[in-house]
Amino acid sequence: MSRRTPAPHTPRTGSNHPSCTSCRPTSTLTTPGPPPPGEYGDSDDCELETRVQFQMTKLRINREANRRLDAEEHPPVILPAVKNLTNLLAEPDAPTPYLIDRLAPDGGRVMLSAQYKAGKTILVENLVRALVDGDLFLDRFTVPSPRRRVVIIDNELSENTLRRHRLFRGPLLVAVDVDVDEL
Template sequence: MVTPETDNPPPFDQPSPSPPGAELTPDDEMEALMEEYRLEGDVRKATRDHVVYEMARERAKAEVEAKRYAADIAALAACSRNLTSFLNEETAEASYDVADLLPAEGNFTLVAAKKTGKTSTTIELVRAYADGSPFLGRFEITGGPQHVGMWDYEMGDPQLREWLRRAGIRNTDRVHLLPLRGQHLSLRTPATREWAAGWLRDRRVGLWLLDPAHRAMTGFTTQGDPNTAAQEFTETLEQIKREAGVRNIGLPVHTGLSGEHARGASRWGEWPDAIWKLKKDENGRRTLSAEGRDVDLAETTVQRDAETRRLSVSAFDNAGSAYQGPSDVDRLCMWLDAHPDDHPSKRRVAEILNVSQEKAATILETAEDAGRIVVRPGPRRSQRAWLPEHVEAEAEAAQPRQMEL
């Protein structure tokens, strides 16, 4: 009979197990030492493989980073030149994008207390950019009609729709809306930044408005110094602006308790090229002032027309004196802007402004000399008043459309 021990004999190349308590023979000690060396070799190999893996991983990461920032590096190289070359470069464009208020390719903040008219002023700027008409009836948009990207975080769709409809924007296809009330969008994430740049670029946006700034900063707020968050946020905006080809950025900002300075970070006073300040006194009178790089506008009264609900400032207003209301020329231009299909004669202007025909003739002459209106022949040898942008719009509409191949 075969015993159990003989049923499963030990492999020929391994030593027989020693019974408990038995002393190790020299062969047993050699086998144990060889096993220890084998385990150490496996550890060394695993360590070496891990080091190789980590080196490959870091190299791949560096290549990805290099590709990601290649455009930034190329842009830096393109910007670098000596002063001689820089001064010899011709400036073919205007010094301002909004006359007297915003330098070319500049950014601005609109600083105002709550319920001062910040949103109404912002919508006036949207209309001015989209239609190419003077902002507040006075400040020329030097680049003509442009596309506007309006990111609104405050208003619900019904109210925003009503306010924009009431603004009387003619080129509505140039205004691109992103209503964000109740939505979460953080520009701090790379994917969102890339999406935002594409959104702006695809729509050829010239002016990008984010209203209000503190809501657009979602994801940048920290428990530390608020200036750090504001700096990171504004630098992100600059990066998106460059990648998307945006010309101007506007940030409506709420004031603190004093009503004089932007709430939160002092960085709001350092980043923009121009700071626009909108105020309302105890009598309900609004004023606009601006300061910045080559920008210095003293407090100017902002008038609201009861019929059209439009805002305007007088070309000759002095907020320090008693306000006399918009000038006759301002009133005429505001009326023409609100009625783009109506081009009144001298008699009709007299009725609109409630003045004599002699006074109406003087107003028309003054407005024409200042370049505010264009006087064109009308029916029965009459002379009709047009806004310059209305003349341009009619000329564009009269051009035959090219057939699509």
């Protein structure tokens, strides 16, 4: 099988072909469109070069569009001012408000996990009662400001067991809003 060798390129006189090095454009095109096949006669080299330049222009446009989109979606990160460690340690700590003194910062999250039958439900009962009535939690930790709304998320007890549980019995919890979410 023989390969066809392309004919040597001969530029057209007055050509507006912007991509070929031997053709000099008479006008500047910002985004050249692909030429129709055979527009430059039998000059396969020129047509190939034109199509390559067209694809390169499309890729540059896509690359610039991606760069702008990335810059829009991911603005530059503003780093905090660098502090000397000695100066940082010399600054006073801001007081931390606690939901339960020394155990749970106000606005923080607490996760209770332990093995089966370790007393998690009883601990939660004591916690909810302390949060609602403002008594000491475990007879040791103060609750600075009692809550009117408590949410319990339980992924261990069934709905029937939760309903029968002593946590939800008694006059104390009638006056508060306790939400229970079974996972």
